[in-house]
Amino acid sequence: MLSHPELGRLAVAHLDCDAFYASVEKRDRPELRDLPVIVGGGVRGVVTTCCYIARIFGVRSAMPMFKARRLCPGAVIMKPDFAKYRVESRRIMAKLRALTPLVQPLSLDEAWLDLSGTERLHGAVPAAILARLQAEIEAEIGITVSVGLAPNKFLAKIASDLDKPRALR
Numbered sequence: 537m538l539s540h541p542e543l544g545r546l547a548v549a550h551l552d553c554d555a556f557y558a559s560v561e562k563r564d565r566p567e568l569r570d571l572p573v574i575v576g577g578g579v580r581g582v583v584t585t586c587c588y589i590a591r592i593f594g595v596r597s598a599m600p601m602f603k604a605r606r607l608c609p610g611a612v613i614m615k616p617d618f619a620k621y622r623v624e625s626r627r628i629m630a631k632l633r634a635l636t637p638l639v640q641p642l643s644l645d646e647a648w649l650d651l652s653g654t655e656r657l658h659g660a661v662p663a664a665i666l667a668r669l670q671a672e673i674e675a676e677i678g679i680t681v682s683v684g685l686a687p688n689k690f691l692a693k694i695a696s697d698l699d700k701p702r703a704l705r
């Protein structure tokens with residue numbers, strides 16, 4: 537947990553799941569935990585999501601699958617299961633909505649939330665609430681998320697990306 541003089545006053549957050557589809561698949565198949573996992577293929581033949589181990593080999597989202605296979609021949613390749621990701625997304629979004637009605641989802645695995653004025657309700661500043669939320673999502677849903685906290689949505693989104701995975705900036 538980091539400290540900053542403004543930290544107690546920041547209230548606009550961007551939450552982004554870390555390598556969401558790959559993380560859900562690893563959660564469900566623990567034997568894949570230490571292996572490079574690529575979710576993709578299908579119609580467009582590109583990488584949808586890859587885990588952080590696959591990224592070490594240079595694999596990136598939206599990369600053609602043939603290139604990803606060449607960079608990381610040992611990767612476990614899985615077809616996306618969007619029905620499953622939607623279920624997990626709904627569970628995460630419900631957790632956000634329990635903190636504030638001001639939740640704006642951007643995609644299945646990303647949302648802005650505005651925690652202004654919730655400090656008395658929650659008995660803690662937004663930064664503390666978000667740290668607790670991160671730990672809860674990891675414990676209950678089994679995936680990690682990164683959070684950016686800032687004075688506005690734009691900076692919050694940039695911040696959530698700075699220190700992935702499991703970031704809180």
Ligand SMILES: [Mg+2]
Binds near residue numbers: 552555556645646
């Ligand atoms: Mg994400």
